[in-house]
Amino acid sequence: MFSNGDYWVEQRRFTLHTLRNLGVSRNIMERRILDEFHMRFENVKSDDAIFINEVFELITANIINRILFSYGFDEKNLDKFYSLKKRMDYQLDNANLLEACVPEFAQKFSYFKKRSEKMMEPFFDVKNFLQDQIVERMEEIKNGTHEVGEEPSDFVDAYLMEIQKMKDNHIESSFSLEALVMAVFDLYFAGQETTAATLAWAVCYFLNHPDVVERVRNELRDVTGGNRDLSQNDKLKTPYFNATIHEIQRLANIVTINLFRRAAEDVEIGGVTIRKGQAVTAQIGNILSDERYFADPDKFNPDRYLSDEKLENQTIPFGIGKRACLGESLAKAELYLIIGNLVQRYKIEAVDKTPSENPLNASSAARKPEKFYIRLNEIK
Numbered sequence: 001m002f003s004n005g006d007y008w009v010e011q012r013r014f015t016l017h018t019l020r021n022l023g024v025s026r027n028i029m030e031r032r033i034l035d036e037f038h039m040r041f042e043n044v045k046s047d048d049a050i051f052i053n054e055v056f057e058l059i060t061a062n063i064i065n066r067i068l069f070s071y072g073f074d075e076k077n078l079d080k081f082y083s084l085k086k087r088m089d090y091q092l093d094n095a096n097l098l099e100a101c102v103p104e105f106a107q108k109f110s111y112f113k114k115r116s117e118k119m120m121e122p123f124f125d126v127k128n129f130l131q132d133q134i135v136e137r138m139e140e141i142k143n144g145t146h147e148v149g150e151e152p153s154d155f156v157d158a159y160l161m162e163i164q165k166m167k168d169n170h171i172e173s174s175f176s177l178e179a180l181v182m183a184v185f186d187l188y189f190a191g192q193e194t195t196a197a198t199l200a201w202a203v204c205y206f207l208n209h210p211d212v213v214e215r216v217r218n219e220l221r222d223v224t225g226g227n228r229d230l231s232q233n234d235k236l237k238t239p240y241f242n243a244t245i246h247e248i249q250r251l252a253n254i255v256t257i258n259l260f261r262r263a264a265e266d267v268e269i270g271g272v273t274i275r276k277g278q279a280v281t282a283q284i285g286n287i288l289s290d291e292r293y294f295a296d297p298d299k300f301n302p303d304r305y306l307s308d309e310k311l312e313n314q315t316i317p318f319g320i321g322k323r324a325c326l327g328e329s330l331a332k333a334e335l336y337l338i339i340g341n342l343v344q345r346y347k348i349e350a351v352d353k354t355p356s357e358n359p360l361n362a363s364s365a366a367r368k369p370e371k372f373y374i375r376l377n378e379i380k
C-alpha cells in the first residue's frame, strides 16, 4: 500500500497473479464466501440479537485469512483475533488528515512524535502476529509437517516458492521474507475493515429504507425462486440490486483519505503545479458526492443508477488506474453474495433503535457506521 517504483510493480504483479491462481474471481472464491456466510447465519434464531458489525468483521477476516494462511479464526484463536482487531480499530479511528499534513520539521516536536509512535504501535502488533505465522509455516515446511505441492494452497506458500525460485535461478528481485510480511500485512489490513464496514453500511441503509429492501428482495427471489443461493452468475438479471450496491458504496464512502502518491515528475493539474517528489492524493469522497453528477448527493437513492447509465463509471470507491484497489474483484464478490443472500433469505429488524445514517467519526481514516444489533427472521 505504501511502496512505490520497481518494488511496487513487481510485488503488485505477483500478488494479482497469485490471487487469480488461488481462485479469486472464480467459482472457488464464490464457494468460500458462501460457506463463510452460511457458517455465521445458518443457526441464528429469530430472537437472537446479532452484533452485526462484529459478524461482518469475522466473515471478511476469515475469507482473507484463508487466502493467506488456509485457516479461519475459530474458538481457539478468536480472542487473539479480537484483540488485534481492537488495535487496528484504534489506528483507523484515530488516523486522520493531520497525520499526513504535519511538515517534516514539526514531526520532531514531542506531541507529534508521541502521537505518531502511538499510532504505529498497532501496525507492529499486527505485523508481528503475521510474521510469527510465516516463520511457523517455514519451520513446518522444514520439518516436513507442511508440504508445498506444485499448486500452492495459499498466498504464503506461493510467495515462499517464489523466493526459492529466484534464489535457485540467481535472479535479483524484490522477493524476500520482509517483503512477504508486508504483502501479507497489506492484504490482511486492507482486505478486512473496508469490506466489513461496507457490509455494515448496507444493513444500516436497509434498516432506514425498507422500501429499497423490499424491491431488492423481490428482484432476487424472482431470480433464485427463493430456494437456492444467489450467485454472481445472476448479476445480469439483478439490475436494481446492482444499482443498490453502487449506491451503498457511493454513500458509505469509506475511504475518506485516499492513499498518498509521490509525483514522479513536475506536473500541472487544473492550474496547480505539483513538483516532483511532492505527495498527492485524490479525495474520492468529493467525487462520490459531486452534485454535478449525483443530484441530491446525501440521499440514498439506488434509482439514480437506473436512470443514468454513465453514473456507474463515475462511482469509484476502489480508486481508478494503475494503483486502484488490488482486492476489488474479491470485495465485489463479497458484497454481492453476502448482502444479496442475507436479504433474499431473511427479514432484517433493528434491535432497540434504527442505526443512524451518519458515520461514527466523520474525520477518521475509515468512515464507519455506528455499532448496532439486528434480528433475522428466515423467510420460509
Ligand code: HEM
Pocket: 001, 002, 012, 064, 186, 187, 190, 191, 192, 194, 195, 198, 254, 255, 258, 259, 284, 317, 318, 319, 320, 322, 323, 324, 325, 326, 327, 328, 330, 331
Ligand atoms: C469495499 C471494499 C474495499 C474498498 C472500498 C477498497 C478501496 C481501496 C482504495 C480506495 C484503494 C486506494 C486506491 C488508490 O490509491 O487509487 C485501495 C487500495 C488497496 N486495496 Fe482495497 N478496498 C476494498 C477491499 C479490499 C480487499 C478485499 C483487499 C484485499 C484482498 C484490498 C486490498 C488493497 C490493496 C493491497 C491496496 C493497495 C494497492 C496498491 O497500492 O497497489 N482492498 N483499496
